Amino acid sequence: MVNKIGIIGAGAFGTALAKIVAEKGIDVTMWSFDKEGCDQINSVHENKKFLPGIKLPENITATTSILEAANDKEIIILASPSLFILDSVKKLLDVPFVKEGKTTIGIVAKGFIPSKDEPKLILETIENYLPGFYRDNLVYISGPSHAEEVATGGFTGLISASKNPKNSIKIRELLSSDSLNVFSSFDVVGVQISAAVKNVIAIAFGVLDAIKERSSAIGDNTESLLLAAGLNEIMSLGKSLGATHAETFTSIAGVGDLDVTCRSIHGRNRRFGRDIILNNILDNFKDYDDLIDNLDKLPYLPEGAVAVGHAYKLAKKHGLKLDIINTVWNILNKNSTPEDEVKKYLKITKF
Ligand SMILES: NC(=O)C1=CN([C@@H]2O[C@H](COP(=O)(O)OP(=O)(O)OC[C@H]3O[C@@H](n4cnc5c(N)ncnc54)[C@H](OP(=O)(O)O)[C@@H]3O)[C@@H](O)[C@H]2O)C=CC1
Ligand SMILES: O=C(CO)COP(=O)(O)O
Helix, strand or coil, rough: CCEEEEECCHHHHHHHHHHHHHHCCCEEECCCCHHHHHHHHHHHEEECCCCCCCCCCCCCEEEECCCHCCCCCCCCECCCCCCCHHHHHHHHHHCHHHCCCEEEEEECCCCCCCCCCCCCCCHHHHHHCCHHCCCCCCCCCCCCCHHHHHHHHCEEEEEEEHHHHHHHHHHHHHHCCCCEHHHHHCCCCHHHHHHHHHHHHHHHHHHHHHHCCCCCCCCHHHHHHHHHHHHHHHHHHHHHHCCCCCCHHHHHHHHHHHHHHHHHCCCCCHHHHHHHHHHCCHHHHCCHHHHHCCHCCCCCCCCHHHHHHHHHHHHHHHHCCCCHHHHHHHHHHCCCCCHHHHHHHHCCCCC
């Protein structure tokens, strides 16, 4: 029986999972990048920056020492966003328990790690940094799970995916609770692609959703069309990259997460799409590279902005014509106006 774990990254989702686990009587040590946030969790038992208004159990403690958070823990969960996860992994290499392979590592980041190299899925990139025995042993945690609802006990389904069934079961047992229903999967490729590319589709959805407020040419029917076509693009890319189970795409990891990310008011990628139309947010950036370099300056993190660059390259490499991914790529590169890109995608001439 696990009695203490480490969570690396004290953002909204890391904190929500910490609360679920701590309420089961398991002690949680969270590593926070930010000293002030760390002090708040320890003194007032609240993460005011990322999960305001949620009282945290007292068996959650926070530290700015990654050694303290990760050493001597049978399980650690990496909860830093995809943009920063590699920094966290590099820091973990100094932790004896991690170096000796004594810990099971779960990862919740959805997206691609920013890089100019050939696109790689998150687990593959992380495996390249960790000692060899972690290969095929990492666990990828996904599913439709906005932190705000997980933290307040909203009933939620998650997928625990690993090539090593012992490890996926270990994480499943750790996270399962009255409000969290966790399922195991072997399809690490299908689950990761679904998690990364749904953020791209959600940006497109946000763009359509904002145009819907201004024009009767776009309605709920149009949005459902986008959702269905988006799922097809996720499936095409997933199959080309080696997804092993078609059911992944119709599961909570696929259509479930796509749906919540596009429709929920909590969705940050959807919000980014809306801000492109309603607040001309792209005017603040010179070009796509400038957007990616400054993404962490936005008040919320739309990981789909990074993911679209990788998905676009992967689609090209595999000879796939993926129109929504191309449309989002063109919008973020300001190849023409977002409205014109949407018209081109829908093959219509006016709104
Ligand atoms: N939010 C959600 O509902 C869900 C999120 N996820 C995934 O979980 C991951 C984390 O998302 P979320 O919790 O929402 O993130 P948040 O946007 O809430 O938090 C940002 C996080 O980034 C960390 N951070 C900021 N700058 C740096 C840096 N330079 N180096 C290292 N860490 C930094 C912060 O650390 P600190 O607190 O220490 O300052 C904090 O943990 C994402 O990949 C997301 O896709 C998955 C399911 C649901
Ligand atoms: O992955 C998520 C919910 O499952 C969160 O999506 P956003 O990053 O768009 O908020």
